[in-house]
Amino acid sequence: MNYIVFDLEWNQSPGGRYRENPKIPFEILEIGALKLNARRRIIGEFHETIKPLVYRTMNRHTQAVVHMDMEALRQSRTFSPVARSFLEWCGEDYIFVSWGPSDLFELQRNLDYYHIQYRFPKPLLYYDLQKLYSLENLDGKKRPALQEAVEAMGIAQTRRFHAAFDDAWYTAKIMQNMNFKSVQEYKSVDYYHLPESKEEEIYLDFKTYSKYVSMSYPDKETALKDKTVTAIGCNRCNLPVIPRIKWFAGSGGNMYYALVQCPRHGYVKGKIRIRKAQGDEIYIVKTIKPATEADVEDLQSRKAAVKERRHKKLEKEKERKKLKREKTAAATHTPVIGRRGIGRRKKNAQTGEEQAPQA
Numbered sequence: 256m257n258y259i260v261f262d263l264e265w266n267q268s269p270g271g272r273y274r275e276n277p278k279i280p281f282e283i284l285e286i287g288a289l290k291l292n293a294r295r296r297i298i299g300e301f302h303e304t305i306k307p308l309v310y311r312t313m314n315r316h317t318q319a320v321v322h323m324d325m326e327a328l329r330q331s332r333t334f335s336p337v338a339r340s341f342l343e344w345c346g347e348d349y350i351f352v353s354w355g356p357s358d359l360f361e362l363q364r365n366l367d368y369y370h371i372q373y374r375f376p377k378p379l380l381y382y383d384l385q386k387l388y389s390l391e392n393l394d395g396k397k398r399p400a401l402q403e404a405v406e407a408m409g410i411a412q413t414r415r416f417h418a419a420f421d422d423a424w425y426t427a428k429i430m431q432n433m434n435f436k437s438v439q440e441y442k443s444v445d446y447y448h449l450p451e452s453k454e455e456e457i458y459l460d461f462k463t464y465s466k467y468v469s470m471s472y473p474d475k476e477t478a479l480k481d482k483t484v485t486a487i488g489c490n491r492c493n494l495p496v497i498p499r500i501k502w503f504a505g506s507g508g509n510m511y512y513a514l515v516q517c518p519r520h521g522y523v524k525g526k527i528r529i530r531k532a533q534g535d536e537i538y539i540v541k542t543i544k545p546a547t548e549a550d551v552e553d554l555q556s557r558k559a560a561v562k563e564r565r566h567k568k569l570e571k572e573k574e575r576k577k578l579k580r581e582k583t584a585a586a587t588h589t590p591v592i593g594r595r596g597i598g599r600r601k602k603n604a605q606t607g608e609e610q611a612p613q614a
């Protein structure tokens with residue numbers, strides 16, 4: 256199998272968000288790629304610039320970064336023929352490699368915009384070299400710029416940055432120079448085409464963790480009601496686990512955490528990320544991995560913090576309501592009536608039923 260190490264340059268609406276075409280917020284202007292064989296030797300090159308059809312002038316932020324001018328681009332072929340040549344050049348048996356996840360996403364969005372047929376596997380797995388580099392050299396979470404990695408690896412900077420072919424070339428050099436085999440297992444899943452049904456949902460098992468990607472849901476409440484979304488077991492065996500901390504929301508509301516205990520492998524933690532799909536829908540990425548003692552403590556304190564925050568919020572709300580009541584009372588010169596008194600006697604206008612006192 257070959258590796259297609261590629262990089263794209265794109266333009267965005269020169270008139271800002273307000274003038275952008277939501278079907279193609281980033282218009283690809285250049286494709287640069289190198290083909291590497293299974294031994295990571297370069298066996299082919301692809302490079303072509305593209306004549307833009309959507310945004311005819313450069314966004315000033317784009318202009319500041321890329322080395323392209325519109326005059327020259329107008330001499331190029333349009334996206335459709337270039338993309339077809341590129342896909343043909345890729346061949347049959349290959350896996351994409353890119354620095355970060357966005358190039359593969361935007362490539363597909365541009366292909367769809369121009370109704371170009373392509374048959375990528377489903378799920379589409381690829382190598383995010385930025386992530387692999389981080390796993391090997393950093394904490395696995397940081398996402399360094401390409402130039403940073405090039406510098407750290409002592410690769411001679413004989414080319415420019417932010418030019419598609421040169422960036423692809425640097426990415427290939429990093430891939431050749433790093434201990435690729437040690438992280439080769441950690442393929443990424445492309446999120447452009449999400450699973451369309453429960454049957455298509457994605458389950459990946461790695462040495463150190465497992466990953467689940469759901470279909471899309473109208474909202475997170477619906478998603479969290481789905482038992483497959485919240486299921487959590489040991490990532491190394493099928494023994495029944497003991498629940499330790501039930502799923503609870505992190506501070507932003509887009510992350511959920513849980514802890515269970517496997518009788519054989521010890522603590523196992525789960526993390527649910529709520530991610531935005533196309534339109535208003537959302538989908539779930541869940542990871543399950545062994546938890547260390549420090550992880551357990553961290554989860555416990557995080558849960559306590561959430562509880563504390565909720566408690567404070569409630570207290571504040573109570574205080575605010577009390578003040579409001581006192582203010583209204585003062586304004587109308589009526590004596591302050593206890594909450595209980597109001598709640599008990601208030602009748603529902605529609606049903607005539609007595610309402611339960613509020614909290």
Ligand SMILES: [Zn+2]
Binds near residue numbers: 491521
């Ligand atoms: Zn286990």
